Amino acid sequence: DQQVKQNSPSLSVQEGRISILNCDYTNSMFDYFLWYKKYPAEGPTFLISISSIKDKNEDGRFTVFLNKSAKHLSLHIVPSQPGDSAVYFCAASASGSARQLTFGSGTQLTVLP
C-alpha cells in the first residue's frame, strides 16, 4: 500500500522551460512534505519542504505547492537547467510517528539543452 505516489517515472523538459513534478499521498496524517534530489550512486539531497499549514513555499527556482483537499503536491522548477537532471523523490512525514519519512518511487527528470 503506497502512501506516497509519484505516478510519472520520467519527465523530459527543454532547458529554460518549467518542470512540474507531481506527488499524491493517501495518509491524511501527513503534515510535512519534502522534495529530495538524487544523482545515481549518491545519497538524496534535500531540496525544499512545506508544512501542511501552508499551500506554497518558494526557494529560488524551486516552488512547492500543496493542495491538502486533493492530497496532492507539486514541485515547479523555473527555469529548468541541464544540471537539474536527476531523480526527484517526494517524501512525507506525520507528527507523532517518530518522524520517519515515507518516500514516493521517484521521477527521473531530464532537462534537454
Added chain:
Amino acid sequence: DGGITQSPKYLFRKEGQNVTLSCEQNLNHDAMYWYRQDPGQGLRLIYYSQIVNDFQKGDIAEGYSVSREKKESFPLTVTSAQKNPTAFYLCASRVSGQVAMNTEAFFGQGTRLTVV
C-alpha cells in the same frame, strides 16, 4: 564539517554470509534511519532509532539487524536470512523530538551491496 558517512561505498557478499554496513554522523542528531533503494522504487524504511539503545523495525526489517550503542553510530547488518540483499542502502539522520517537527533528514552517500 558536519555530515553523515557511510562505508564502504561498494560491498560484495557471498550468499550465506552476514555483512555489516557502517553509518556514522557528527551532526548531533538523535534519530537515525536505514533505507533501501531498489531500481524503479522509492526508499523503503528498514530500521530507525530515535535514541541511543533503542530502535524500531521499519517496513522491511526481515533479514536485517541494527544496534545503536552510540549516538553517532547506527550500523546495519544484512544477515543470510535476507532473501534479496542486493540493493543500494542509505543511512539518514534527523533532529528528533519537538524540534524535529519541520526538519529534513540528511543522507549519507550510500552503500551498494551486491551478492555474488
